[in-house]
Amino acid sequence: HNKVGMVGLSYPGITQLFVAKMRPPGLAAITPLSVIGNTSTTLFPGGILNDGFALNWVDSVLDKAKPYGQGWERARVDAGDTVCEENQLLHSQRVDNVAQARNTPFYDPALSDLNPETFVDEIEVPVFLASAWHDEQTGPFFGVLLDRFTSAPAFRATVYNGVHSDAYAPAVLVEFEHLGVPVHVV
Secondary structure, eight states, rough: OOEEEEESHHHHHHHHHHHHOOOOOTEEEEEEOOSSHHHHHSSSSGGGGGTHHHHHHHHHHHHHHHOOOOSSHHHHHHOOOOOHHHHHHHHHGOOHHHHHTTTTBOGGGGGGOGGGGGGGGGOOEEEEEEEEOTTTTTTTGGGGGGTTTTTSSSSSEEEOOOGGGGGGGHHHHHHGGGGGGOOOOO
């Protein structure tokens, strides 16, 4: 029925929050899993730049986000795919977040538009959030979001002791059903 539900863990989960904030008309529900609550708690825990996991991960993403960065695009363009060729022009707009982070060694509140805790109250679709208190990659900072989904018509959360990938555990996946999202695990 032209309705889209988004599901994703980590970066694909975090980006759902940004998509839902924009209120696309076909969006039916989101299921952000293993997410951050605030960019600064990942990049600047305690106010100091975390130049470990977060920057290494973003750096690898940026490499693949360059024009023709995935590697398969050139063959498509050479074969005449003009849409793919036009899309490569958009990749030149990417922002070097690693350089930004390195040039901002301490937390800067002016960057708060990147922090889900400042806008999840604008999300107007059902939300099922699942995250682990002991997540070794995103940390426990999703907790600041739990009482902020005030515009969502339905909000459910499963929080647990566990690690980053535990959001895909069967005990979590069955909770999708409560939002009316049929789950078929193969």
